[in-house]
Amino acid sequence: MNCAILLAAGSGARMGTSVEDKILFPIMEIPVICYSIKAFTDTKQFDRYLIVYRDQAQKEQILEILPASFIEEYQPRLIKGGDSRQRSVFNALQELESFEEPVQYVAIHDAARPLINSDFILKLLTEAKKYQNAIPATLLTDTIKQIDESTASDSPLVKDLDRSKLRSVQTPQIFDFALINECYRKVFESKQSITDDSSSLVFSEIKINLVLNDQPNPKITTKNDLGYILYLLNQNPS
Numbered sequence: 001m002n003c004a005i006l007l008a009a010g011s012g013a014r015m016g017t018s019v020e021d022k023i024l025f026p027i028m029e030i031p032v033i034c035y036s037i038k039a040f041t042d043t044k045q046f047d048r049y050l051i052v053y054r055d056q057a058q059k060e061q062i063l064e065i066l067p068a069s070f071i072e073e074y075q076p077r078l079i080k081g082g083d084s085r086q087r088s089v090f091n092a093l094q095e096l097e098s099f100e101e102p103v104q105y106v107a108i109h110d111a112a113r114p115l116i117n118s119d120f121i122l123k124l125l126t127e128a129k130k131y132q133n134a135i136p137a138t139l140l141t142d143t144i145k146q147i148d149e150s151t152a153s154d155s156p157l158v159k160d161l162d163r164s165k166l167r168s169v170q171t172p173q174i175f176d177f178a179l180i181n182e183c184y185r186k187v188f189e190s191k192q193s194i195t196d197d198s199s200s201l202v203f204s205e206i207k208i209n210l211v212l213n214d215q216p217n218p219k220i221t222t223k224n225d226l227g228y229i230l231y232l233l234n235q236n237p238s
Contacts, residue, residue, distance in 0.1 A: 001099070002125070004046045004107045004172070005092045006036055008062065009054040009081025022220045023111050024061055027230055031065045032220065035114035041070060042118035045125055046107065049076040050095060052088045086187065086194050093181050105129070106180060108197050109172035112220040115232060121172060124211055128174040131209040135198045137167040138213055167210055170217050173197045179206070 008023040023033045033051075040046050049070075053059040059078050070076065079095050081088035089108055096103045105128055109116065120136070127134035140163040147156040173196070183200035194200055198208045216232050218225055 001047045001101045001103055002045055002105045002107070003048045003050065003096055003099075003103050003177075004040045004109065005050045005052065005089065005096075006033065006040075006109055006111045007052050007081070007085065007088055007092075008033055008058070008111045009052045009088045010085070010110075010112065021058060021061070022226075024058075024065060025220075025226070027114065027226065028233055032114045033062065033111040034065065034067065036109055036111050036116060037067070037070055039116050039118050039121060040107070040109075041074070043121050043125070045122065047074075048099070048103075049074050050092045051076055051078045051111075052081045052092050053078050054081055084193075086184075089197060090184050090188060093177075093184055096177065097181070103177040105174055106177045107172040107174045108180075110219055113171060113217055114220070114229060115215070115217050116172060117215065120213060120215065120217075121174075124172060124174045127209055127211050128176065132176040132179050133198065133201060133206075133209050134174045134211050135208050136170040136173070136213040136217065137210040138170065138217075139163075140166050140168060169196055169198060169210070170213065170219075171197075175201075 024031050040049070051062060053062055062078065066076070077095065079091055082091055096106060105125065107121070124134040124136060144161045144163050144166060146159045146161055148159070175197070180197065180200065183204045183206065187194055187200045187203055190203070192203055194203070201208050218229060220226060220229065
């Protein structure tokens with residue numbers, strides 16, 4: 001059995017007051033989270049879904065906008081998130097342990113990335129079956145500079161980084177369930193802080209499998225991202 005975890009519990013603080021909840025915000029009359037739901041269900045490879053919510057009010061709003069056909073076919077479970085992204089993911093992984101049927105592969109996706117598509121999800125799943133994990137990544141085209149703010153000067157020291165050796169990672173990240181569950185457990189036992197799921201594998205010194213994604217897959221973080229995503233959807237309405 002394969003499962004998808006859709007993370008919707010983020011506070012959205014950087015959106016300011018422009019949008020009440022970026023996950024529920026309608027883009028072209030479709031709530032943001034529903035784009036991810038459609039991409040995953042179109043693969044027909046995921047049997048169960050967990051949606052991680054922020055609070056009771058958001059949970060009720062999510063239940064109101066979920067497609068009836070999705071609820072009927074997949075009976076998604078909604079579970080409460082934690083005080084951080086990694087806690088929310090760990091809560092979801094623990095929930096999967098309670099399923100009667102064992103989970104083989106799990107996809108972890110930020111629901112604030114509505115442009116993910118089913119073809120790329122299938123590619124990631126194929127890669128995960130080969131290497132136990134598949135992490136979407138993009139090449140960097142901008143020049144990246146690292147600053148040192150510890151200097152006494154008003155102008156911090158700047159170091160150029162070799163962008164050919166850098167990648168920007170995204171979601172969904174797909175893992176062998178037993179592997180990611182054990183790696184997350186080690187992260188929490190060691191009281192480590194991570195910002196993406198593949199970092200838990202790195203902490204356990206397990207090689208991660210980066211899969212280049214040449215399609216836009218932005219995350220809604222600020223209000224400016226909404227206009228960009230709307231533009232991209234208009235360019236590719238399918």
